[in-house]
Amino acid sequence: MNFKDRDILTTVDLTREEILKIMQVSADMEAIVRKERVSSLMSDKVIAIIFLEPSTRTRLSFETAVYRLGASPIIVSDAKSSSASKGEDLADTARTIAGYVDCIVVRQPAIGGAGVMADAVDVPVINGGDGAGQHPTQALLDLYTIQKEKGTLEGLKVAMVGDLKYGRTVHSLSYALAPFNPEYIYCAPEALRMPEHIVSKMEEKKVPVIQTDKIEEALDADIVYMTRIQRERFDDTAEYEKLKGSYILTRSLVEQGNPDVSILHPLPRVDEIARDVDNLPNAAYFRQAHNGVYLRMALLALVTGAVS
Amino acid sequence: MNFKDRDILTTVDLTREEILKIMQVSADMEAIVRKERVSSLMSDKVIAIIFLEPSTRTRLSFETAVYRLGASPIIVSDAKSSSASKGEDLADTARTIAGYVDCIVVRQPAIGGAGVMADAVDVPVINGGDGAGQHPTQALLDLYTIQKEKGTLEGLKVAMVGDLKYGRTVHSLSYALAPFNPEYIYCAPEALRMPEHIVSKMEEKKVPVIQTDKIEEALDADIVYMTRIQRERFDDTAEYEKLKGSYILTRSLVEQGNPDVSILHPLPRVDEIARDVDNLPNAAYFRQAHNGVYLRMALLALVTGAVS
Amino acid sequence: MNFKDRDILTTVDLTREEILKIMQVSADMEAIVRKERVSSLMSDKVIAIIFLEPSTRTRLSFETAVYRLGASPIIVSDAKSSSASKGEDLADTARTIAGYVDCIVVRQPAIGGAGVMADAVDVPVINGGDGAGQHPTQALLDLYTIQKEKGTLEGLKVAMVGDLKYGRTVHSLSYALAPFNPEYIYCAPEALRMPEHIVSKMEEKKVPVIQTDKIEEALDADIVYMTRIQRERFDDTAEYEKLKGSYILTRSLVEQGNPDVSILHPLPRVDEIARDVDNLPNAAYFRQAHNGVYLRMALLALVTGAVS
Numbered sequence: 001m002n003f004k005d006r007d008i009l010t011t012v013d014l015t016r017e018e019i020l021k022i023m024q025v026s027a028d029m030e031a032i033v034r035k036e037r038v039s040s041l042m043s044d045k046v047i048a049i050i051f052l053e054p055s056t057r058t059r060l061s062f063e064t065a066v067y068r069l070g071a072s073p074i075i076v077s078d079a080k081s082s083s084a085s086k087g088e089d090l091a092d093t094a095r096t097i098a099g100y101v102d103c104i105v106v107r108q109p110a111i112g113g114a115g116v117m118a119d120a121v122d123v124p125v126i127n128g129g130d131g132a133g134q135h136p137t138q139a140l141l142d143l144y145t146i147q148k149e150k151g152t153l154e155g156l157k158v159a160m161v162g163d164l165k166y167g168r169t170v171h172s173l174s175y176a177l178a179p180f181n182p183e184y185i186y187c188a189p190e191a192l193r194m195p196e197h198i199v200s201k202m203e204e205k206k207v208p209v210i211q212t213d214k215i216e217e218a219l220d221a222d223i224v225y226m227t228r229i230q231r232e233r234f235d236d237t238a239e240y241e242k243l244k245g246s247y248i249l250t251r252s253l254v255e256q257g258n259p260d261v262s263i264l265h266p267l268p269r270v271d272e273i274a275r276d277v278d279n280l281p282n283a284a285y286f287r288q289a290h291n292g293v294y295l296r297m298a299l300l301a302l303v304t305g306a307v308s
Numbered sequence: 309m310n311f312k313d314r315d316i317l318t319t320v321d322l323t324r325e326e327i328l329k330i331m332q333v334s335a336d337m338e339a340i341v342r343k344e345r346v347s348s349l350m351s352d353k354v355i356a357i358i359f360l361e362p363s364t365r366t367r368l369s370f371e372t373a374v375y376r377l378g379a380s381p382i383i384v385s386d387a388k389s390s391s392a393s394k395g396e397d398l399a400d401t402a403r404t405i406a407g408y409v410d411c412i413v414v415r416q417p418a419i420g421g422a423g424v425m426a427d428a429v430d431v432p433v434i435n436g437g438d439g440a441g442q443h444p445t446q447a448l449l450d451l452y453t454i455q456k457e458k459g460t461l462e463g464l465k466v467a468m469v470g471d472l473k474y475g476r477t478v479h480s481l482s483y484a485l486a487p488f489n490p491e492y493i494y495c496a497p498e499a500l501r502m503p504e505h506i507v508s509k510m511e512e513k514k515v516p517v518i519q520t521d522k523i524e525e526a527l528d529a530d531i532v533y534m535t536r537i538q539r540e541r542f543d544d545t546a547e548y549e550k551l552k553g554s555y556i557l558t559r560s561l562v563e564q565g566n567p568d569v570s571i572l573h574p575l576p577r578v579d580e581i582a583r584d585v586d587n588l589p590n591a592a593y594f595r596q597a598h599n600g601v602y603l604r605m606a607l608l609a610l611v612t613g614a615v616s
Numbered sequence: 617m618n619f620k621d622r623d624i625l626t627t628v629d630l631t632r633e634e635i636l637k638i639m640q641v642s643a644d645m646e647a648i649v650r651k652e653r654v655s656s657l658m659s660d661k662v663i664a665i666i667f668l669e670p671s672t673r674t675r676l677s678f679e680t681a682v683y684r685l686g687a688s689p690i691i692v693s694d695a696k697s698s699s700a701s702k703g704e705d706l707a708d709t710a711r712t713i714a715g716y717v718d719c720i721v722v723r724q725p726a727i728g729g730a731g732v733m734a735d736a737v738d739v740p741v742i743n744g745g746d747g748a749g750q751h752p753t754q755a756l757l758d759l760y761t762i763q764k765e766k767g768t769l770e771g772l773k774v775a776m777v778g779d780l781k782y783g784r785t786v787h788s789l790s791y792a793l794a795p796f797n798p799e800y801i802y803c804a805p806e807a808l809r810m811p812e813h814i815v816s817k818m819e820e821k822k823v824p825v826i827q828t829d830k831i832e833e834a835l836d837a838d839i840v841y842m843t844r845i846q847r848e849r850f851d852d853t854a855e856y857e858k859l860k861g862s863y864i865l866t867r868s869l870v871e872q873g874n875p876d877v878s879i880l881h882p883l884p885r886v887d888e889i890a891r892d893v894d895n896l897p898n899a900a901y902f903r904q905a906h907n908g909v910y911l912r913m914a915l916l917a918l919v920t921g922a923v924s
Contacts, residue, residue, distance in 0.1 A: 037352035037410070038380070044653035046683050048676070057404060060356070060382045064408040067354050067380035072654070072683035074676045078386065078694065096673060096883060099906030100680040102653070268400060290407030345660035345718070346688070365712060368664070368690045372716040375662050375688035386694065576708060598715030 003302035007118040008126045010134040011172055016179040019143065023153075025298035025307055026144045026291070033068050033294065042306045043070035045102040050076045050093070051128065052108040057267060057289065058128055058137070062105050065296035069306070074101065091120035098123045103304050124303035132168065138266060139172035141295040145288040146177070146223055149262040153177065159185035159218035162227035162247050162272060164194040169266045170227060174198055174207075183208045187218040189243045192229065215247055219257025224249070226265045226272055226285075250274045254282060264288050311610035315426040316434045318442040319480055324487040327451060331461075333606035333615055334452045334599070341376050341602065350614045351378035353410040358384045358401070359436065360416040365575060365597065366436055366445070370413050373604035377614070382409065399428035406431045411612050432611035440476065446574060447480035449603040453596040454485070454531055457570040461485065467493035467526035470535035470555050470580060472502040477574045478535060482506055482515075491516045495526040497551045500537065523555055527565025532557070534573045534580055534593075558582045562590060572596050619918035623734040624742045626750040627788055632795040635759065639769075641914035641923055642760045642907070649684050649910065658922045659686035661718040666692045666709070667744065668724040673883060673905065674744055674753070678721050681912035685922070690717065707736035714739045719920050740919035748784065754882060755788035757911040761904040762793070762839055765878040769793065775801035775834035778843035778863050778888060780810040785882045786843060790814055790823075799824045803834040805859045808845065831863055835873025840865070842881045842888055842901075866890045870898060880904050 001021055014022075032039050047066045051059045059077060066073040074097075090108065094117035097104055104121070106114050107128035114127035114134075129135040147153050158177065160170040164186055174184065174194075184207060186194040193211065202209050210217075218224055226249055234240035249263065254277055265273060265285040277283050301307040309329055319327075340347050355374045359367045367385060374381040382405075398416065402425035405412060412429070414422050415436035422435035422442075437443040455461050466485065468478040472494055482492065482502075492515060494502040501519065510517050518525075526532055534557055542548035557571065562585055573581060573593040585591050609615040617637060627635075648655050663682045667675045675693060682689040690713075706724065710733035713720060720737070722730050723744035730743035730750075745751040763769050774793065776786040780802055790800065790810075800823060802810040809827065818825050826833075834840055842865055850856035865879065870893055881889060881901040893899050917923040 038354070046654070046680055056384055056401075060384070060405060060408060063382045064354055067382070074679045074683070076672055076676070092884060093672075095902045096905045097676065099902065100676060100909055267404060286403045286407065289404045293408055346662070364692055364709075368692070368713065368716060371690045372662055375690070575712060594711045594715065597712045601716055 002308065004305035004308060005122075005124050006303055007115075007124055008136055008299055008303060009115050009118060010127070011136045011139045011176040012134075014176070019140070019153075019176065019179070022140055022295070022298055022302070023144055023147055025302060026294045028307070029297040029301070030291075030294040033297075038068050038070060040070040041301060042066075042304060045069075045071040045304055045306070046100065047071050047073050047300065048097045048101040048104045049073050050097065050104060050106045050108070051078075052076065052106075053129070053131075054078075055107055055129065058107065058292070061289070061292040062128065062296050064293045065300055068293065069297055069300060071300070090116050093117070094120045094125070103300060126299055126303065132166075135168055135172060137292070137296055137299065138169050139176040140299070141288065141292045142169065142173050142225070142264060142266075143176055144295050145264060145284060145291045146262070148287075148291065149284050150222055153180040155181045156222040157183045157185070157220075158223040158225060159187055159221035160194075160225045160227070161187040161215055161218050161249070163192045163229045163233065164188040164227070165192040166230070166233060167227040170194070170225060171198055173225060174202060178202065178205045178207055183210075185210045185212065185218050185221055187212050187215055187247075189213055189246065191243075192233070215249070215253065216256070219253060219261065221258065221261060224257075224261055224263050226263065226269075228268075228270055228272055244272070248272055248274060249277060251276045251280070254280060310616065312613035312616060313430075313432050314611055315423075315432055316444055316607055316611060317423050317426060318435070319444045319447045319484040320442075322484070327448070327461075327484065327487070330448055330603070330606055330610070331452055331455055333610060334602045336615070337605040337609065338599075338602040341605075346376050346378060348378040349609060350374075350612060353377075353379040353612055353614070354408065355379050355381050355608065356405045356409040356412045357381050357436075358405065358412060358414045358416070359386075360384065360414075361437070361439075362386075363415055363437065366415065366600070369597070369600040370436065370604050372601045373608055376601065377605055377608060379608070398424050401425070402428045402433070411608060434607055434611065440474075443476055443480060445600070445604055445607065446477050447484040448607070449596065449600045450477065450481050450533070450572060450574075451484055452603045453572060453592060453599045454570070456595075456599065457592050458530055461488040463489045464530045465491045465493070465528075466531040466533060467495055467529035468502075468533045468535070469495040469523055469526050469557070471500045471537045471541065472496040472535070473500040474538070474541060475535040478502070478533060479506055481533065482510060486510065486513045486515055491518075493518045493520065493526050493529055495520050495523055495555075497521055497554065499551075500541070523557070523561065524564070527561060527569065529566065529569060532565075532569055532571050534571065534577075536576075536578055536580055552580070556580050556582060557585060559584045559588070562588060618924065620921040620924060621738075621740050622919055623731075623740055624752055624915055624919065625731050625734060626743070627752045627755045627792040628750075630792070635756070635769075635792065635795070638756055638911070638914055638918070639760055639763055641918060642910045644923070645913040645917070646907075646910040649913075654684050654686060656686040657917060658682075658920060661685075661687040661920055661922070662716065663687050663689050663916065664713045664717040664720045665689050665744075666713065666720060666722045666724070667694075668692065668722075669745070669747075671723055671745065674723065674908070677905070677908040678744065678912050680909045681916055684909065685913055685916060687916070706732050709733070710736045710741070719916060742915055742919065748782075751784055751788060753908070753912055753915065754785050755792040756915070757904065757908045758785065758789050758841070758880060758882075759792055760911050761880060761900060761907045762878070764903075764907065765900050766838055769796040771797045772838040773799045773801070773836075774839040774841065775803055775837035776810075776841045776843070777803040777831055777834050777865070779808045779845045779849065780804040780843070781808040782846070782849060783843040786810070786841060787814055789841065790818060794818065794821045794823055800826070801834050801837055802827045803829065803831055803863075805829055805862065807859075808849070831865070831869065832872070835869060835877065837874065837877060840873075840877055840879050842879065842885075844884075844886055844888055860888070864888055864890060865893060867892045867896070870896060
């Protein structure tokens with residue numbers, strides 16, 4: 001198993017052993033940060049962070065990872081200031097930047113765009129989100145968080161709540177955790193149910209799936225993964241307001257459920273988790289965000305060969 | 309007196325001794341920069357610089373301070389590219405970023421916004437300007453400049469000229485210098501006079517205050533602190549043009565006043581200081597801007613515990 | 617010959633010996649990057665990179681150069697977030713930033729703007745492009761590329777193709793290469809011919825010049841320098857479409873010409889070089905982009921005195 005020079009475009013093709021390796025290196029990175037704060041593991045590396053769509057959280061997390069590895073980032077954080085505005089295509093952009101840096105991290109809106117860039121260059125490319133496509137570093141940091149919160153990835157009951165139709169993170173999580181013998185509870189309003197092709201795929205993988213539209217039925221899980229229900233998915237604002245209210249995780253709901261439940265959320269949250277949940281030990285969503293730094297350090301170090 | 313882990317949200321609550329300590333550490337930082345250019349005092353630190361309002365000068369000055377301390381900055385320089393555009397609140401933004409970094413510097417438009425962020429997190433927060441509220445690093449660099457130019461903060465006659473109503477810097481300076489036995493000359497057009505609550509507060513603190521609308525009466529001070537009169541404060545453009553002309557500091561005005569006067573300005577200037585003043589030794593405003601780096605280094609080093 | 621503290625505003629005033637020196641230091645920098653990836657030559661320096669116009673390629677290339685020299689960049693990548701939006705002039709911006717950093721790199725739209733900034737400050741200023749004016753680092757990286765591809769700058773036949781009227785890079789290249797006994801083929805449609813003042817100047821310098829509107833006549837050169845023909849130069853879109861098609865370099869055209877031709881392009885390309893040319897050994901344009909890092913490292917190191 002060798003990650004050097006590999007592109008990280010999706011989690012779909014990662015084996016169980018590869019995922020566990022990434023978890024181990026993430027834990028090593030966390031230990032380094034807790035001890036040294038900034039290491040010199042990659043002090044000879046320059047990393048391109050090309051964000052042609054806004055995403056403060058993911059971008060800053062990657063930048064922090066770069067700095068805590070002792071590397072240096074060159075950054076595009078705005079589509080308008082880029083050569084894209086002069087009509088350049090992704091492959092040419094990649095070919096140019098590949099000569100500057102040791103690795104390219106890219107977020108852009110076209111499904112498959114990160115793959116186009118990866119095909120054009122020799123340096124490794126990490127997909128930081130390609131529109132409605134993949135967001136592998138989010139899925140992997142979700143796994144790393146689950147492992148830290150529960151002590152294992154094995155045999156967990158995981159509820160996913162909210163917008164399961166458009167919520168990219170719950171699709172990726174379903175796939176990424178499938179090799180570890182989970183049970184899934186998919187909890188969504190009718191209009192935002194998990195797409196049938198994913199449900200079938202899980203059945204094919206022998207993952208037990210329960211579907212429900214009642215948040216109460218999600219709360220005895222080991223993990224409750226909340227997502228935002230976005231206004232722009234609805235033609236009818238009244239319908240949105242009604243549905244949204246039914247998928248808000250309140251403190252009293254948490255207190256009715258599994259006392260050891262860990263609550264995750266990809267953030268940013270709007271109001272789907274009540275503020276008074278934040279201080280419960282079950283609230284893992286800010287820890288989850290922080291884990292993104294260690295996971296991204298692990299991937300950067302693995303694909304550039306700084307660790308193996 | 310311990311600054312480690314303290315938030316710097318305002319100068320109003322700083323004691324005379326605390327201000328003098330900050331002045332001393334700023335001088336230490338200036339000595340380090342003059343000798344080594346870049347130190348390794350904070351080479352294990354990552355600092356978040358979150359600017360949700362444009363401010364090149366303050367932002368670049370903080371970034372320079374971070375680099376000259378050997379630290380690394382993660383930067384948001386644009387409200388539009390941030391999670392704020394997805395509806396996230398300041399407290400959640402702070403809680404997420406706090407897990408990445410060792411200190412947060414923030415400029416944003418809501419009065420009290422930096423305090424909201426400081427309340428949400430354990431890492432220290434430095435207010436880089438909260439709209440019409442506070443801008444403590446500007447006030448402190450003004451003090452550091454005054455001390456360098458005059459050799460002391462004690463017993464100085466300080467004239468403030470221009471827009472004293474909306475000019476945040478002259479409000480903060482009035483408070484920050486008050487413990488050092490100053491006299492103030494407030495020189496402004498009728499419509500832009502210093503707010504009454506500040507004048508009363510100074511009288512309460514036994515600071516002698518003279519109010520005038522004639523710039524000639526400001527020029528025998530030790531310090532003349534100029535500010536911009538902004539067009540957008542006036543409904544009537546003709547009124548603006550007339551007033552503006554009365555508060556322009558020209559070379560001949562400077563030559564009529566105290567030959568040792570030091571002229572300050574928070575910059576950017578438009579035309580309230582004539583260009584031919586720039587080469588006079590009295591013109592301290594570019595030195596003042598440069599002092600911002602040393603003062604901000606001092607605050608970053610103090611609150612992160614890199615110096616004590 | 618001493619470059620320390622010199623501004624790099626244009627290539628017009630560089631002597632043959634100065635150009636050769638820059639070529640030599642660029643090669644030294646390339647050797648350092650190939651061996652160490654990141655050096656510590658300028659680890660005590662902070663560099664301002666002020667881009668008031670979008671230009672990802674040039675900006676990221678400068679930033680990479682800064683990092684690979686071990687220095688730190690403070691960056692403005694967006695005119696809107698700058699003090700310029702508060703009405704500050706370039707000289708004041710320069711005077712402020714000069715107190716933060718060891719060198720200023722600036723791209724802005726006004727012809728001569730970089731010179732205005734250079735006149736205002738003591739730190740060296742490098743012009744990263746001043747609108748329709750000069751772009752000296754592009755011209756010098758073109759020379760460095762030519763020298764690497766051909767082994768010499770001496771006595772080459774150089775064809776420039778496309779928009780020679782508005783194409784700033786071909787103007788600068790004409791001047792920069794003139795001391796090295798070249799021949800030029802200027803190949804452009806009637807409406808976009810090389811300006812007469814440049815043609816006369818070349819004749820004055822005894823450079824043989826051939827003008828043509830047929831791309832076939834350009835292909836026996838040692839170097840073919842392609843440029844974009846921009847839609848916005850034409851009132852008549854049909855005229856644009858017709859002309860554009862006549863200045864596309866295809867693989868079959870390349871195969872009819874000098875088998876050792878090196879093809880350059882300042883990038884970004886739209887479609888004036890067919891994609892199937894990219895894999896020919898003659899296609900030097902991505903190598904050319906990558907050379908920008910070494911050339912810019914050389915200039916930064918020379919003007920700050922890090923090398924001499």
